Amino acid sequence: MTRIPHYIDGKLIDTAERTAPVYDPATGAVTGEVVLASAAEVADAVRVARNALPGWRATSLTRRSDIFFRLRHLLTERRDELARIITAEHGKVLDDAAGEIARGLENVEFVAGLTHLLKGDYSEQVSRGIDVHQVKQPVGVVTCITPFNFPAMVPLWMVSSAIACGNTVILKPSEKDPSTAVFLAELFTAAGLPDGVLNVVHGDKEAVDALIDDTDVAAVSFVGSTPIAEAVYRRASDNGKRVQALGGAKNHMVVMPDADLDAAADAAVSAAYGSAGERCMAVSVLVTVGDIADELIGKVSERISVLRIGAGTDPAAEMGPLITREARDRVAAYVAGAADEGASVVVDGRDKEFDSDGFFIGVSLIDHVRPGMKVYDDEIFGPVLSVVRVDTYAEAVDLVNANQYGNGVAIFTRDGKSAREFEFDIEVGMVGVNVPIPVPVGAYSFGGWKRSLFGDTHIYGPESIHFYTRSKVVTTRWPDPSETQVNLGFPSNN
Numbered sequence: 001m002t003r004i005p006h007y008i009d010g011k012l013i014d015t016a017e018r019t020a021p022v023y024d025p026a027t028g029a030v031t032g033e034v035v036l037a038s039a040a041e042v043a044d045a046v047r048v049a050r051n052a053l054p055g056w057r058a059t060s061l062t063r064r065s066d067i068f069f070r071l072r073h074l075l076t077e078r079r080d081e082l083a084r085i086i087t088a089e090h091g092k093v094l095d096d097a098a099g100e101i102a103r104g105l106e107n108v109e110f111v112a113g114l115t116h117l118l119k120g121d122y123s124e125q126v127s128r129g130i131d132v133h134q135v136k137q138p139v140g141v142v143t144c145i146t147p148f149n150f151p152a153m154v155p156l157w158m159v160s161s162a163i164a165c166g167n168t169v170i171l172k173p174s175e176k177d178p179s180t181a182v183f184l185a186e187l188f189t190a191a192g193l194p195d196g197v198l199n200v201v202h203g204d205k206e207a208v209d210a211l212i213d214d215t216d217v218a219a220v221s222f223v224g225s226t227p228i229a230e231a232v233y234r235r236a237s238d239n240g241k242r243v244q245a246l247g248g249a250k251n252h253m254v255v256m257p258d259a260d261l262d263a264a265a266d267a268a269v270s271a272a273y274g275s276a277g278e279r280c281m282a283v284s285v286l287v288t289v290g291d292i293a294d295e296l297i298g299k300v301s302e303r304i305s306v307l308r309i310g311a312g313t314d315p316a317a318e319m320g321p322l323i324t325r326e327a328r329d330r331v332a333a334y335v336a337g338a339a340d341e342g343a344s345v346v347v348d349g350r351d352k353e354f355d356s357d358g359f360f361i362g363v364s365l366i367d368h369v370r371p372g373m374k375v376y377d378d379e380i381f382g383p384v385l386s387v388v389r390v391d392t393y394a395e396a397v398d399l400v401n402a403n404q405y406g407n408g409v410a411i412f413t414r415d416g417k418s419a420r421e422f423e424f425d426i427e428v429g430m431v432g433v434n435v436p437i438p439v440p441v442g443a444y445s446f447g448g449w450k451r452s453l454f455g456d457t458h459i460y461g462p463e464s465i466h467f468y469t470r471s472k473v474v475t476t477r478w479p480d481p482s483e484t485q486v487n488l489g490f491p492s493n494n
């Protein structure tokens with residue numbers, strides 16, 4: 001069994017007394033144990049990051065940019081190895097693991113252009129003989145706390161932007177699949193990043209609390225479930241830190257009566273069950289408008305019947321296991337309770353048998369779901385698709401807008417007017433028109449509305465540059481000494 005150590009100051013560190021088991025979700029076997037940092041160990045790591053800050057923020061932009069170009073090369077070259085590490089601890093199929101690396105890479109490519117992104121502003125002659133310029137400076141030591149479901153992509157989204165802006169970082173990955181973060185940190189080092197700029201500290205609540213309470217941590221980026229996101233947001237904000245905390249989701253896919261139902265069924269099945277539904281942008285509610293429900297459910301069921309579920313390393317598998325036994329049992333409990341709540345279980349994933357002790361469950365499709373049922377109200381985070389039938393477009397919009405979450409949403413239609421109205425009306429951060437998982441390309445930023453995001457800045461892309469820098473405005477005058485005089489009046493510009 002391997003021990004998964006911290007990565008601090010360019011070294012693998014294994015001093016922790018507490019550990020947590022790490023599983024291969026495809027077999028159910030414990031394959032490693034991850035060390036869990038104490039508050040004292042967190043404090044040591046933060047000191048390392050603080051000490052690395054002056055040197056890193058003084059490093060030239062071209063040198064920083066060069067590191068990201070080299071990192072891009074290394075990530076591409078070692079993509080398959082990284083995908084295998086992700087699959088071994090997360091369980092997702094290898095193709096999907098490669099897909100998350102590609103989406104993380106987008107932000108590495110974006111920040112490689114940091115010489116452009118960190119440009120300031122300049123205004124000449126704002127008053128006679130006076131100029132003003134604005135510069136973007138790093139905020140300091142940043143902590144990035146990431147979820148289990150994208151062990152490579154989410155760290156690459158946060159860490160790349162934070163480092164590019166001249167900050168030093170403590171990454172606290174999920175303790176469920178921690179090896180990817182260490183591999184990424186080693187790649188950063190191989191790309192030329194100085195020791196101490198990126199540190200990986202493993203841990204649970206104790207480590208997170210220590211990080212967000214540490215006076216030397218200036219900013220906190222968090223992605224995870226809504227209750228933890230909200231708690232981290234409040235505690236870190238109370239401590240005076242800049243915080244962005246992205247939470248959970250319940251993503252609706254609205255299918256209009258004029259939509260191509262085969263295309264809609266393909267999209268719904270792909271987006272609901274890909275990565276076993278363990279995606280914050282997974283479609284978990286299919287909203288049928290008008291009288292298309294029976295036909296669409298038939299098409300979705302046909303596609304479900306031929307889905308191949310197996311170990312993530314099996315090239316034939318399209319969907320892998322869930323992350324833990326508890327996650328699998330939690331999903332099963334929602335499906336078990338759905339009928340008592342008044343819904344109809346069309347496909348019951350619990351019926352599927354697996355010749356493995358892994359954390360597998362089949363996919364479920366539940367019809368006649370309504371708000372107020374647990375299966376609708378809660379984020380299940382598993383391969384369960386609920387169908388809500390509505391009569392009109394207006395009812396569909398009201399349903400989505402009343403939901404506590406606002407991460408992603410999609411409309412499927414062949415009518416441009418409906419699509420345009422939807423974009424205008426819907427209260428969700430990321431909208432797809434005939435696109436079921438509208439994760440924005442790297443030149444935009446990612447973030448939901450309502451209880452899917454605490455704070456006001458989205459992650460990666462342009463908004464990340466804003467989040468990880470603070471602006472300083474400098475007003476300059478080079479007067480002739482003969483022209484200066486005492487003047488107690490308030491400075492005015494003329």
Ligand code: NAD
Pocket residue numbers: 145146147148149150172173174175203204205208209223224225226228229246247248249279280379381407448452
């Ligand atoms: P989680 O909230 O359990 O854990 C996220 C992080 O918080 C981990 O690093 C974990 O160690 C830490 N943590 C857990 N409990 C804590 C506590 N009590 N106090 C302090 N820290 C704690 O989330 P998860 O299960 O790893 O990830 C799945 C969740 O993340 C889902 O809700 C999913 O929707 C969400 N998610 C959201 C986005 C997004 O962009 N909005 C992206 C990916 C995942």
